[in-house]
Amino acid sequence: MTYKIAIIPGDGIGKEVMTQAVKMLDAITAHESIDIVYDQFDWSSEYYLEHNRMMPEDGLEQLKGYDAILFGAIGDARVPDHVSVWELIMPIRKSFQQYVNFRPAKLLNGIESKLRGDKPIDFVILRENAEGEYSNVGGSLFEGENREMAIQNTVMTKQGIEQITEFACRYARDNNLKKITNATKSNAIIHTMRFWDKTVENVMEQNKDIEYEKYYVDALAAYFVQRPEDFEVVLASNLFGDILSDLGSAIVGGLGIAPSANINPAKEFPSMFEPVHGSAPDIAGQGIANPIAQIWSLALLFNHLGRKDIHDKILSSIEELLVEKSTLTTDLGGTATTEQVGDKLVKILYT
Template sequence: MKIYNIAVLPGDGIGPEVINEGMKVLQALADVDSTFKFESTTFNWNSDYYLKHNRMMPEDGLSTLQHYDAIFFGAIGDRRVPEHIPIWELIMPIRKNFRQYVNLRPIKQLRGVKSPINANGPIDFYVYRENAEGEYSNIGGRLYQQTDEEIAIQNTVITKKGVRRLASYAFEYAEKNHVKKVVNATKSNAIVHSMKLWDEAVEEVASSYPEIMVEDVYIDALVAHLVQRPETYEVIVASNLFGDILTDLGAALVGGLGLSPSANLNPERNFPSMFEPIHGSAPDISGKQIANPIAQIWSAALMLEHLGRKDLSSIVMTAIENVIEDKKVLTPDLGGNARTFETGDAIVQQINHQYRR
């Protein structure tokens, strides 16, 4: 029996609080299911570490993480450290060096959650966001700083290879799940070089899946459509920036950031993939035990599925939905007054209940 090795990076703010609940759920599974075992190592590479060492992780941090089966990440960000430093010295090096080019973000209205809009059906779609290049590039610079002639240049990097590998992953999912249409988020009418290459690469991949329709939708129209008819979408392929924006909107449609997970995937499995909620470190509520741990726990479910334990992932998701539907142990963002650990405990109880049946 394989014992999974998991690297745990709690991060800053509410990160340690929600990570604790995610780990509690994983341990509950290991306690009741003899076929699942894991070992974990916690790395406190966060803003405190930066303030002490002037870097977000040790020099050999990436080579250390490389040997794990998966990375379980909380949230990063602290008012004492400029915002770009945790992103570009911790998150981005992991995503880019470990070739985690697929950022998978499920946007699903869970049982018991009321959407702020009246959709004409269940909201349930996947956004496949390009995660290793695109608009989030550190290529560029500034000239003539602190003068009236100051110039800033930020380059977008789009490669045919990068778009094709993302699109291929999305279309493979669509084919396996009998999805008839993949929506391509674009803006090639105005961004005429990078986005045209993007569209061409997506179309090239789509040609290998003749039974699946590909629809190009300009990002501004797509944002409006997601508010007006979110139930009509199943799979969206988007660039780094577009995917980031679309999924924050999507999260708002299905209950908020506290319910929204993500997976940073290296499909070839040459490197570990990383699983994290899409919310930030929320320093304003840090330490109050009122953060919703469900996004982190759902991220654990995505990790289990990636590790080949879809059965355990389904158990976690059923437990989450049962707790939400019961409405007795919900955090303030969902209209309750439960504390973070109480919601985690309730989900563990639901897992135990499923095994006792």
């Protein structure tokens, strides 16, 4: 079987780290028993400035024919953030029903946590990715007047909450994990978050082999710092999951090594894999961006395609690089360039 991958480098350091991920992809296809073809798309802020849109009118239709999407980063000061996000990333996530955002918080060998603890940290945050607080429902009135106002509505559906909770249960069971932690704020957000809790708990009633606990999100953020080793699967709404996953990344080494996946579990549409970091315009073009998050995202892509063996090889190579410490970018205390890290990872993988 031949797998088709769409590659969207995007803006800023997205282009730089994607070059290294493609280098790794080429090495894998040359050495492994897997057929991969890929196409690159120049959809970005530069594309917007030329065409007044972030992707072609039939962009989503073009992507439908791919098995997966490897995404870099988006963001450019010349284009408002809400335009670049809502005209590229959000349409892909929502139209392709990528309702699972998967973000591992794993302390890799060779990384010392900012918490300076001696216990292993290894949990995942499963964020509802298609609705919730990031719903394009609302509006504004009386712009420029004293009575100016804005309303942003949170949209939560029974189907949306059920399917992310059911995925969390399957993931826990498939990976021999025992506990799911629900991030909520139903004491203060009394309509949507009470509905969230009720729906989550109805699903958990059907999955009693898995331990269930619930914490208010503010307390949970503190517990991430105080006892991160206690967590296995954290289930969260779109906004809460977004915030908690950045905190999770920070305690295991920073955004430069943090991957993510936007998953359509039924594989009816392509899933999308991307680093957590943004386009980082402050360092773009300097050749010092850390490509590990992008390459780990590539590993998640292979796992989604059913090649856990390749995923594990890539992750082992990243850990070997981190333990060796001779080829690290500045965010990890080294002096290596983006290209040097990419070359070193390929060398570790296939020598």
